[in-house]
Amino acid sequence: MAFSKEEIAKRIAKEIKDGYYVNLGIGIPTLVANYIPTGINVVLQSENGLLGMGPFPFEGEEDPDLINAGKQTITTLPGSSIFDSAMSFGMIRAQKIDLTILGAMEVSENGDIANWKIPGKMVKGMGGAMDLVASAKNIIVAMQHVNKAGESKLLPACTLPLTGVKCIKKIVTELAVLDVLPEGGFKLLERAPGVSVEEIRKATAGKLYADDDVPEMVID
Amino acid sequence: MINKVVKNADVAIADIKDGQTLMLGGFGLCGIPENCINALVSKGVKELTCISNNAGVDDFGIGLMLKTRQVKKMISSYVGENAEFERQLLSGELEVELIPQGTLATRCMAAGYGMPAIFTPAGVGTEVAEGKEVRNFNGKEYLLEYAFDADFAIVKAWKGDASGNLIFRSTSRNFNPIMAMAGKITIAEVEELVEVGELDPDQIHTPGVFVHRIFQGEHYEKRIEQRTVRPKS
Numbered sequence: 001m002a003f004s005k006e007e008i009a010k011r012i013a014k015e016i017k018d019g020y021y022v023n024l025g026i027g028i029p030t031l032v033a034n035y036i037p038t039g040i041n042v043v044l045q046s047e048n049g050l051l052g053m054g055p056f057p058f059e060g061e062e063d064p065d066l067i068n069a070g071k072q073t074i075t076t077l078p079g080s081s082i083f084d085s086a087m088s089f090g091m092i093r094a095q096k097i098d099l100t101i102l103g104a105m106e107v108s109e110n111g112d113i114a115n116w117k118i119p120g121k122m123v124k125g126m127g128g129a130m131d132l133v134a135s136a137k138n139i140i141v142a143m144q145h146v147n148k149a150g151e152s153k154l155l156p157a158c159t160l161p162l163t164g165v166k167c168i169k170k171i172v173t174e175l176a177v178l179d180v181l182p183e184g185g186f187k188l189l190e191r192a193p194g195v196s197v198e199e200i201r202k203a204t205a206g207k208l209y210a211d212d213d214v215p216e217m218v219i220d
Numbered sequence: 221m222i223n224k225v226v227k228n229a230d231v232a233i234a235d236i237k238d239g240q241t242l243m244l245g246g247f248g249l250c251g252i253p254e255n256c257i258n259a260l261v262s263k264g265v266k267e268l269t270c271i272s273n274n275a276g277v278d279d280f281g282i283g284l285m286l287k288t289r290q291v292k293k294m295i296s297s298y299v300g301e302n303a304e305f306e307r308q309l310l311s312g313e314l315e316v317e318l319i320p321q322g323t324l325a326t327r328c329m330a331a332g333y334g335m336p337a338i339f340t341p342a343g344v345g346t347e348v349a350e351g352k353e354v355r356n357f358n359g360k361e362y363l364l365e366y367a368f369d370a371d372f373a374i375v376k377a378w379k380g381d382a383s384g385n386l387i388f389r390s391t392s393r394n395f396n397p398i399m400a401m402a403g404k405i406t407i408a409e410v411e412e413l414v415e416v417g418e419l420d421p422d423q424i425h426t427p428g429v430f431v432h433r434i435f436q437g438e439h440y441e442k443r444i445e446q447r448t449v450r451p452k453s
Contacts, residue, residue: 064392071301085247124300125318130323134341162347
């Protein structure tokens with residue numbers, strides 16, 4: 001069975017370690033906040049200027065002055081801090097943020113990522129994604145393995161305008177956990193329960209390396 | 221005390237002319253200068269270049285100035301919430317420069333700190349890098365990005381005093397303090413204009429030296445773009 005978005009988020013949450021400062025992008029990455037292991041201390045950064053992002057407010061307690069980078073109403077936590085946008089990207093550029101989790105439209109086998117533009121169709125902009133991928137030391141991409149048309153999003157080379165080059169090292173999809181190898185190619189590390197290596201190979205347009213025995217993803 | 225107080229938004233923006241470049245603070249609809257945007261729409265000044273992280277929504281924020289076709293060019297990092305923007309962009313009526321959010325912030329910062337340019341790794345190897353100088357420092361490539369040159373910066377703060385000192389509230393701070401530093405003329409609208417001496421000098425985010433005009437705004441709508449809540453259980 002392929003994983004749901006929530007299960008992808010749960011699997012990614014297992015990569016978060018005690019003491020991490022983490023930036024979560026929009027979409028599946030946002031869900032990761034719900035599954036951070038208990039008993040560890042993690043601080044979420046929102047690049048509009050907040051460290052220590054808390055849960056959504058209780059109904060009736062929304063504060064229009066307190067939002068995350070997805071423009072959602074949120075809360076602060078004890079120990080939160082607020083700062084301007086230049087300082088926010090200062091801490092990103094200077095690698096004070098330990099882990100960045102973001103979505104993608106395409107990832108190539110050499111670690112390039114495209115997630116901000118479809119020429120002639122969608123021109124929303126890159127937001128903070130280009131800054132994050134250019135500077136983060138540890139980036140995990142959370143995405144569907146294939147697009148709505150059934151085409152692989154793990155490619156030999158990206159076809160869409162790039163967000164960053166040679167920056168992605170790990171990808172988690174509904175089918176698999178994969179590393180991007182330094183010499184190029186996707187290395188299959190884990191597969192969703194009941195999903196065969198062959199199915200993953202079919203859904204992966206880029207070079208895929210898999211050992212004979214690939215363990216299943218464990219989320220609980 | 222140097223008194224920077226003006227009567228209202230109309231007076232504050234009275235000398236903004238067609239074709240000028242404006243910085244507008246805010247992130248999404250959070251911390252935007254609502255009063256000045258409304259005044260700009262009333263004044264009808266046009267052919268503007270607007271530097272702002274986002275472009276508002278169809279019927280609020282900078283979206284109001286797009287609807288009236290007052291904006292010639294937008295410089296932003298993300299414009300996904302505005303259908304009219306996307307329509308004008310795809311049809312070629314509006315010029316747009318999409319740049320990485322950190323680059324946008326840092327180009328404001330550079331202007332405010334009196335530096336002509338900065339180097340950033342954001343956008344290296346992408347179309348953002350086209351035509352830009354690339355420099356290698358310690359084995360990593362960086363793009364040369366220039367400080368913005370804006371005629372006016374228009375910001376929104378929570379509290380301010382007559383000498384222009386500003387305090388921002390929560391995440392409505394965002395681009396406001398760095399834009400406040402970056403304008404040739406900076407206009408600040410505040411929710412509460414207090415007497416000089418009321419603000420604790422230790423708590424001031426933007427020193428008054430950067431602010432040329434200040435007024436207390438009215439009728440703040442503070443629209444929420446994505447109302448997300450959890451149930452009380």
